[in-house]
Amino acid sequence: MTDYAEPSVPVTGGAMPLLGFGTWQIDDADAPAAVSAALEAGYRHIDTATGYSNQRGVGKAIADSGLARDDVFVTTKLPPDNADRVRETIEESLEQLGLDHLDLWLVHWPPNGEARPDVWEQVVQARTDGLTRAVGVSNYSLAQIDELIQATGVTPAVNQIKWSPAEFDRAVADGLRERGVVLEGYSPFKASNLEDPTLVSIAQAHEVDTAQVIVAWHVAHEFVVIPKSSNPDRIRSNAAGATVTLSDDEVTQIDALGH
Template sequence: MGNVPNLTLNNGVQIPQLGFGVWQVSSDEIVDALRVALETGYRHVDTAAAYGNEQGVGQAIRDSGVPREDIFITTKLANPDHARAREAFETSLQNLGVDHVDLYLIHWPRPDRGDLYVEAWRELEKVLAEGRARAIGVSNFHQAQLFNLLEKTDVTPAVNQIELHPGFNQDELRAFNAEHGILTEAWSPIGQGQGLLEEPALAKIADEVGRTPAQTVLRWHVQLGNIVFPKSVTPSRIKENFEVFDFELTDAQMDAISALPGHRIGGNPEKDFF
């Protein structure tokens, strides 16, 4: 796994703390980008049925020569498929060309459909019991939705993948996750080009540690204990984003980054669906 530390999920499975995100990357474009990422040392890739690039991810992994067992693959249940979770899972395996995934997530809770995500979760529990997913989790769940799962099902989610970046720190939700043994994964970790990386206070800290603003923010995530997967198709940035484990931020620098201005960029899982 190179110099990327592993974290331990609540069922004992090891997950690399840094991964490669592939949202908004086409299935054709992802083959070259993921090849560069695997050559750089990434061993964790985060995709989803909704991204439309599972086939490209699978092709890149097969072409890489890296053994399948050395690569941690996450994919996700698409929003229209809560009522057919098993069939959707099988389709993802076929698209990826693998016989199992390392982590399978419910992508959104779909509040417009009541408790249907609970039924979907029960199907994921079966997939987990069969060993076809080594771990299962959720994405974009708030406390009430998580508590509903904990009350009504048998398996605690291994992770909750949520929008999380400086200025939208999700402290309360991260604390809830930690209290229940759920690791937090951060999507849009560097703010989707919405101005975070141009903040003067961040530039000052980046200069202090001799890194780019993006590396500095990724290091903030790492020190918070988040699992993080930046996305890029630019080889130089793919490599730059990997180089965040050989420096540290001070407590004061961490606090200053946490205090940067910001807001939610994506949808609100308490009311939105896609």
Template structure:
């Protein structure tokens, strides 16, 4: 398997372009899943405080024997902690057993309008050298504009739901304007696009799975992806993306699948604590 490519964040930090996500993986199952991912060759792991599995991620990393500087770990600040980001960060560090490389605001929760204060807390962590990069998740262009207008640190990453059925073109354009890397969560739309005829035809021609075709579509367009699975064979399959390439026609056919097919909450409305 080829070495995983990296993207360079605006501050010069290299981030693996393919990571392993653990959303909805119970903590008791997380250690085994992350261990399988690390064994398969993943070196980037994405978790969050609200997932309740940071401890399992930390156990897997500790027992892997892989040097810390070979790993890239992301976790996220939950909505109810926007007023106390430093305390929330320390809880995550305690559970993970390490300082993460990337710390994100999980949702803007515009109804409570506290994400600006939360961002300033993340900037404190970054200035103190506690994290290598800070960013956001599920931010729309108007949310990005508001924190960038502060004149401080520009988010390094914006992690959003993004897949063939929901391509977030205005968000991607805003990210690009500001030098922000777009990272796709739910890059396979929770399986909802795997049977699309355009994708299965490409997969059949290339001798690849539909999931591999979609993940390759993301990579060729410069995005970071964090596919999730708890099945070791699929975990490995989702990383085997570097022995083939999509044509411009393939990319266009997948681009044409946009249908506003959101599977998760809308950032302008989601305000859960």
């Protein structure tokens, strides 16, 4: 087995592999097989959420893998509708996953579209209490992140947002980096045109496919990427993208596909 978990970026309490496995829209019944295939392919970072209703299946795969707890980076998320039951939600997630702590817990969306520093304080308290090593947000704007920092003094470790070459926005990427927030991208292929001539040309030069080029582009920028698939061959293929090294010129060409 090849381990694609490296490289990684530092987050509170450890290192976050740049390559992760997304589980959105994978049913609880299908999650054990999909996550097991990912772990066998070398992924060491698994992303789920309370809202995905598959935490038990994800947890079963992790338990059955035989891997040490510290060898798998596990993320789940607090639904915005659970803003009034923060502590109960993380405890439920840990019970369903069969874990005693998370590596990363995210606020999935701004509750009612608002930053809600009061909710963030409770999320940070879960970290203080050892229920998760790191805490962050998902789908937050830079202004909302600033509101959390100014109100609480605690910077989210991560902002997980929809991201791909087509959505590349240097102002967003630079803004997160300046604040010390790791950019984690989801749905990396969804907004991308996999037939784009630039991607096709670069893929041909490396003898890989365009999805692998997109994964490689994320890694080159040190953006965390969480491709999702239930197909074992595609799961392995996506992981191999993390081993492709793009030139600076190729990265610049791909950047130009965005804003």
